[in-house]
Amino acid sequence: MGNVFEIAVIPGDGIGPEVVAEAVKVLNFVTNGSENKVNLTEYKLGAEHWLQTGETLPDETLEALKKHDAILFGAVGAAPGDTRIPSGLIEREMLLKLRFSLDHYVNLRPSKLYPGIESPLANPGEIDFIVVREGTEGPYVGNGGSVRTGTEHEIATEVSINTAYGVERVVRDAFARASKRERKHVTLVHKHNVLVHAGHLWRRTVEAVASEYPEVTHDYLHVDAATIFMTTDPSRFDVIVTDNLFGDILTDQAGAITGGIGLSASGNINMDRTYPSMFEPVHGSAPDIAGQQKADPTAAILSVALMLDHLGLSAEARTVEQAVEKEITSRQELTDHRTTREIGDAIVSLLA
Numbered sequence: 001m002g003n004v005f006e007i008a009v010i011p012g013d014g015i016g017p018e019v020v021a022e023a024v025k026v027l028n029f030v031t032n033g034s035e036n037k038v039n040l041t042e043y044k045l046g047a048e049h050w051l052q053t054g055e056t057l058p059d060e061t062l063e064a065l066k067k068h069d070a071i072l073f074g075a076v077g078a079a080p081g082d083t084r085i086p087s088g089l090i091e092r093e094m095l096l097k098l099r100f101s102l103d104h105y106v107n108l109r110p111s112k113l114y115p116g117i118e119s120p121l122a123n124p125g126e127i128d129f130i131v132v133r134e135g136t137e138g139p140y141v142g143n144g145g146s147v148r149t150g151t152e153h154e155i156a157t158e159v160s161i162n163t164a165y166g167v168e169r170v171v172r173d174a175f176a177r178a179s180k181r182e183r184k185h186v187t188l189v190h191k192h193n194v195l196v197h198a199g200h201l202w203r204r205t206v207e208a209v210a211s212e213y214p215e216v217t218h219d220y221l222h223v224d225a226a227t228i229f230m231t232t233d234p235s236r237f238d239v240i241v242t243d244n245l246f247g248d249i250l251t252d253q254a255g256a257i258t259g260g261i262g263l264s265a266s267g268n269i270n271m272d273r274t275y276p277s278m279f280e281p282v283h284g285s286a287p288d289i290a291g292q293q294k295a296d297p298t299a300a301i302l303s304v305a306l307m308l309d310h311l312g313l314s315a316e317a318r319t320v321e322q323a324v325e326k327e328i329t330s331r332q333e334l335t336d337h338r339t340t341r342e343i344g345d346a347i348v349s350l351l352a
């Protein structure tokens, strides 16, 4: 007896609707004919929606979203120069509000250099690591303010919040994931030589949790040095655990070295399953290429694979990943770039 999974779909802004259309095609195809079904409900949210309605994320919408089994998210946000929308409004009051309200404490961002993908690195080696980015704390929580705003005496703060509870649960998740991987290695990335209070909490937590996982090795890198190794020796990484802001920055870099941000998937995961998890590409709304069918939908499609895994549909998840790998290989033989739709169609045809 199969299940029916209720999936909320939030296409969002810019290339969001374009890449989500392809991801939905793949999701429908891979579940069609299987005993597990998906029932999709679309929600209009984002910068365009705010311009039309003045709404960011109304409470009723949040409550409705909570009733779903998972959320498939595209991207939100305006072009940096768009003065009609206050900078950060949609990111904070819609996207981060969702991640915080649904307690998405594990922001899982895998990076893999697929065969046939060209890395900008001269000697990329084998790249296959995951970043376990803390998703609900750090400098993202909005604990700050500005006094004497606009004067030469302005003081602006953005306080990074790190709780023992929040750090421990994400560090535990990283070690648990590492213990199931071949190399079984965790790298803590922080900056405890300067950010001593938060840094030492992270460090002590890693040491304590590591003692429960004797089979998992671990090391530490300051975030500045981590960016060096991400470029010179990325194959050293297996599982990186880090705070919300460092994880944001490192995962864009990780995308760049593995062939581009258009391939980077992510899951905002509530491991306790008290609320639905949300799956989305790492990239944003890319206003520079929006509406032109230039966006690579692979990140959104691989986010569907992460979602299927989370829902317990691992056979379907592997099917999607294998079709993506084959499509990436077949791209190399083409002289023209595939459009967003063509990539989605090619992946669907490889699922058949």
Ligand SMILES: NC(=O)c1ccc[n+]([C@@H]2O[C@H](COP(=O)([O-])OP(=O)(O)OC[C@H]3O[C@@H](n4cnc5c(N)ncnc54)[C@H](O)[C@@H]3O)[C@@H](O)[C@H]2O)c1
Residues within 6 Å of the ligand: 015, 019, 074, 075, 076, 077, 078, 079, 080, 091, 095, 261, 262, 263, 280, 281, 282, 283, 284, 285, 286, 287, 288, 289, 294, 295, 296, 297, 299
């Ligand atoms: N999760 C999200 O919704 C999310 C994530 C990041 C940024 N944003 C928002 O998106 C807007 C634009 O941000 P940005 O320009 O800093 O980052 P971005 O990720 O949207 O774009 C950065 C660069 O990558 C390219 N790119 C992104 N996705 C691509 C894809 N699928 N295929 C090919 N190229 C791709 C873009 O064309 C651009 O040159 C901002 O409003 C930002 O706040 C939202």
Ligand SMILES: CC(C)[C@H](C(=O)O)[C@@H](O)C(=O)O
Residues within 6 Å of the ligand: 077, 091, 092, 095, 096, 248, 282, 284
């Ligand atoms: C848009 C922004 C809030 C977001 C983040 O910083 O987490 C984005 O950059 C991401 O990586 O998903």
Ligand SMILES: [Mg+2]
Residues within 6 Å of the ligand: 248, 249, 252, 282
């Ligand atoms: Mg980011």
